[in-house]
Amino acid sequence: MAAAGKENVFAPWKDDAAVPLIRIDQVSKRFGDFTAIDKISLNIYPQEFFALLGPSGCGKTTLMRMLAGFEKPSGGVISIDGQDMVTVPPNKRAVNMMFQSYALFPHLSVWDNIAFGLRRDGLDKDRVAARVEEMLKLVQLGQFARRKPHQISGGQRQRVALARSLAKAPKLLLLDEPLGALDKKLRQETQFELMDIQEKTGTTFVIVTHDQEEAMTVASRVAVMDQGKLIQVETPQVIYEQPNSVYVADFIGDVNLIPGSVSELGGGAALAWAEGKPPLLGQPGASLAKGQNATFAIRPEKIAISAEEPQDRNNRVQGKILEIGYLGNLSTYHVELPEGPVIKCEVGNRSRVERRDFTWEDEVWLSWSDTAGLVLAR
Template identity: 55%
Template sequence: MKAQSLGSIRKSFAPWADPTQQPYIEFDAVTKDFGNFTAVDDLTLSIYRREFFALLGASGCGKSTLLRMLAGFETPTKGRIVLDGEDLTGTPPYRRPVNMMFQSYALFPHMSVENNIAFGLKQEGMGKGERADRIAEVLKLVKLEPYAARKPHQLSGGQRQRVALARSLAKRPKVLLLDEPLGALDKKLREETQFELTDLQYELGMTFIVVTHDQEEAMTMADRIAIMEKGQIVQLAAPPEVYEAPASRFVADFVGSVNLFEGKVVRKDAARIVLEAPGGGEMVVDSTAPAEIGETAWYAVRPEKLRISAEPIEGANVLSGEVWEIAYFGDMTSFHIRLDNGQIVRVSMINRHRFSPLQLTWHDRAHVAFDADAGLLLNR
């Protein structure tokens, strides 16, 4: 039988699954307090060499504090941080083999692109010849060779972002830290830059750690994602697992859009569980989750896994209601269906044809359905 994998892509790079591999970066029981507020709470995490790692979470969850502790800008209240076998306790930022690229880019406005990149190298005392070679190398890497003499105000937002990236890479750090690196870019440029960063990281073979609150950004670029809440990691996994197999309702709701159908367990066998359906009836779902009869559980189904019809649908797992909202995005249409019990269900439909075959508008009666294996049963 052919092995199945979550999502559409199976990556061969997975050192965390190999017990012979040693972590490159280790956060060992790290806590960071700011007065009475705990930003990072007894967190343990391993990151591997050549990994593109994402810290994902809402504002205030502790992800930037974690990054700043690795960079040396903050000191852990408890615990230790190890990089390539070296305990970083007491090591000042300028002696750590890491470099951080900030959202603001922090370029010197009076300096040319070339001199912005050269600044850190001069501070280290690198010779003029070697410095010129290094600058030429990174300019070529980020495709900015024709812009070496320009000032930051003469560049586009995407070009300024590349200058900041080139400056961070020029010192050849062991780890590149990116704190919301694409937040200042427009949507289209941000999407293009995500792929460029991924390609660059692969080409360099360097370890990248990115902090972001943008789920699509993390899903596009990262080998693994750590989802943080209240200073702790609530799930650590590859992007397909985070999306298709969230560890909790919080993760399911935070990453993308999801429908959570709550109900008590009515019946179960080795492979299926039957729940009360919203508004009456039953939902039949494929699951081996440890749910007991009478226990409340939630079935999480992504909007794209649902089918919608103006006509009644035969079979199990069918819900009906009124079209409440419609949003047309060009490539897809999103329907919000208000069920008879008041719950709003989101359905996404890919627009495969120029003219929609589905004749539904506001306040029409609509029917939605999903397969027994379309989602995941959650009991927390």
């Protein structure tokens, strides 16, 4: 029995008995001599909100287009709900796709845009009307039903496109950079609306994005991609706190990277980084060996800054403040070490800016716990 006040955590990928909705098995896609997708294998489960994340050209959109049926794999198998999709055309798949441009019909009202696919399927008027009203209620646009797309805001058009995509109750909804056209504040608000709608409908969502914050906010799991390969597939927390490579650590959020070599391995890992300086201690990444080249990764918010040398931490370095950035809720300090690296740390602003403790050119100490950083193979 679960403890009072605690809910079961949604993690079907940890359950050996769970059956994936999508199976991607050794899938490749080549365009002439160029390999866009290189032998990817991946399972996505029912009711997941799954994110494909990576820079432009990494293959994420190509993988989504293969799920939709707009591209055929050069090798491997894609199955959805147990059915091999290789010979199934896009219009016969229980899949819908929402494009970044929304692709709404400008001459049709919000109501008619949502109804369009249902009418194409030959549903009777009463069923169409009931489903459209259900979708309007879901996306909270009932009062805008008779307006044309140009008469509503960008965020509202995004919700119309979402309602139209969900109206036919697909097993899988693909979202291609769906929030890219929105300004930052509206994009952040809409992220939570997307999560709420996905949870209410129980539809499996797969979102393609290059926006790390967006992927980390909405997704149950994130697949970080590069050059047609999956680099790491994990929950947002694991991706951020325990990246499996320097690439993932550097791509997700801010990170300080200090090169060196592994000097000790045991319960943790020690990285020799500067002659005559104590090694940096951190958690070991996979496949480390003593003496090999490695990189120490530490997030800026895990670093403390002080005027006096801290005596209670093994990881401590001294340097001079080069730059200060004021971001409202926090301040960032760029501290240059005599050994060469510039370290960034972030401090929450709990007092007014005129009471800042440090200023430019100050000599300061940076410190962090033995478990705050990671030693990663390069």
